[in-house]
Every structure is written in C-alpha cells, then in structure tokens.
Amino acid sequence: MSHHRPDTLADAPLGRDAAYPEHYDAGLLYPIPRAANRAPLGIEAGALPFVGEDEWHAFEMSWLNARGKPLVAVARFRLPAESPNLIESKSWKLYLNGYNQTRFESREAVIETLERDLAGAAGAPVAVALLDVDDEALSPRRLPGECLDDLDIEVSDYTPSAEHLAVGEEIVEETLHSHLLKSNCPVTGQPDWGSVLIRYRGPRLDREGLLRYLIGYRQHQDFHEHCVEHIFMDLLERARPERLLVLARYVRRGGLDISPWRATPGERPPAPLRLARQ
Numbered sequence: 001m002s003h004h005r006p007d008t009l010a011d012a013p014l015g016r017d018a019a020y021p022e023h024y025d026a027g028l029l030y031p032i033p034r035a036a037n038r039a040p041l042g043i044e045a046g047a048l049p050f051v052g053e054d055e056w057h058a059f060e061m062s063w064l065n066a067r068g069k070p071l072v073a074v075a076r077f078r079l080p081a082e083s084p085n086l087i088e089s090k091s092w093k094l095y096l097n098g099y100n101q102t103r104f105e106s107r108e109a110v111i112e113t114l115e116r117d118l119a120g121a122a123g124a125p126v127a128v129a130l131l132d133v134d135d136e137a138l139s140p141r142r143l144p145g146e147c148l149d150d151l152d153i154e155v156s157d158y159t160p161s162a163e164h165l166a167v168g169e170e171i172v173e174e175t176l177h178s179h180l181l182k183s184n185c186p187v188t189g190q191p192d193w194g195s196v197l198i199r200y201r202g203p204r205l206d207r208e209g210l211l212r213y214l215i216g217y218r219q220h221q222d223f224h225e226h227c228v229e230h231i232f233m234d235l236l237e238r239a240r241p242e243r244l245l246v247l248a249r250y251v252r253r254g255g256l257d258i259s260p261w262r263a264t265p266g267e268r269p270p271a272p273l274r275l276a277r278q
Helices: 035-041 089-097 107-122 207-219 224-239
Strands: 031-033 051-064 070-080 085-087 127-131 167-184 191-205 243-250 256-263
Touching (some): 085 089, 085 107, 107 127
Antiparallel strands (some): 031 085, 051 070, 051 256, 191 243
8 A cells, every 4th residue: 555644744753763852842742733634524623513532541651750760650631622733643652752751840740741732732721630550440441332343244445435334214322333443544654453432323324334334444544533533424424313422442552542532512432441452
C-alpha cells in the first residue's frame, strides 16, 4: 500500500528520527486541525452532529519529586471532540518523555502543567487524572453487547464503503462490538489495531454488512479520532438511528492508547474501561 503524508503534516517533525528530550518542553506538542479531515464527511466547524471525547492513557508517565526521586503513574487525558485541534500521538509521547527528568513540587503541579500545555495545543480544556499503577480502574474489562466476529462472511473489500451498511424495518435497541478494527497511521503507515463498540436505537442493522464495513478500514490511513467520526457519520446517514454511540478502543503503541467516542447528544459511553489488548 502506498503511503500518503497529509498536507497538515507536511512540516511536522514526525515519523522521522528524533532524539528523546531530556527535559520538559511544551513546544514538542504538535496540534493538527480537525477541520481538514471533517470537511469530506460533511461536518462543519461549529455545527458538530455529535458529542464526544478522545480518551488517552499514558502508561509511561514519570517525573521527579522535589528531592529528585522518580515517581510513576498512569495518566488519563480527556480531550473534547469540539476542540479545534487533535494532538499527534508521537509528539505527545515526546512531550511526556520530557517529564522523566523534570522536578515538580507536587502531583498537583504535574496535573496543572499537563492541563495547561495540552489545552494550549488542543484549543480547549483537557481533563487530566493521574492514576496509581495498580488502580482497580485499570483492570482489563470486556466490551458490553454482542460480538460480531464469529460471523462466517466472505470479505474482498478493505477500504471503507458505506454501501455495506443496510437496515431492516424492525426498530431495535442493541449494543454490538468487534475486535477486527484496523487502520493505518497517516504519519508512519504503521498498523493501528482496535476494537469498536456501536450502541444504537433505530432500524436493525444488518450484522454481516456492518462487519464487512468495519473490516473495510483495514487499509485505510487516518487518525483514530477521524476513523471513529467516519464510522459515526456513515451509520448516521445510512441507518438513521434515533440514538447512536460509536466508541473505539485502540491498542497501546509507544505507551499510549487512544479511545475516541462520538455520540448523538444525550448519549454517553460505558464507564471508563480498558481492554486486555490495551
């Protein structure tokens, strides 16, 4: 598969050899406007058809206390979907590495610094929490609903096609999920593996068609956040559900996992959970 570097990344020092920083540097964060990827989906700035967040976990979070002793935690970040920018993951990783040899007076000072810098890059407030590495909230869980992955289907299309999506006349309320989601990073071309959950109320989705559609992202190059928005918009247009939630939980890479969700107003995702692959 050929690799195309988006115009929004033309001048980014990403996907190239880079030395890891020895000290904290907020300038390493690389914001990317969401609008360029949303426009082809018919999403206009200031008129989002969804609510949502991008939930990140950083499993390699460390800093020095005032006496130089290293401390570790798992950081959870929640970036609002209405923020004008997302933050490229490798730049986020490089930024966090700068904390490793930086002294902070307190845990609260770490959180305040993260919130300030990430909000500056995203263009909107970012919620930050530091979890102990043995926090029960980090225990692996299962996605709710029925799994589609055992359907015995034939597949020959590995690019997203909403033509696979079909519905019946019966109105249902159900939760479905698949662990077969895969897309490719637009920066490096590396594979991004994930699981996706779809919860909706509306005309019953044809499950075989839905699974073919999700597998269609297998050779698609895009950011995690935009893949979820692509799925949401296709389902909204083709199935016309009364309520809809699309949530993806991507496998950790470079110590970071990303779990975006998008939903019709009023819908919320399940309580924060981490899958075994994360």
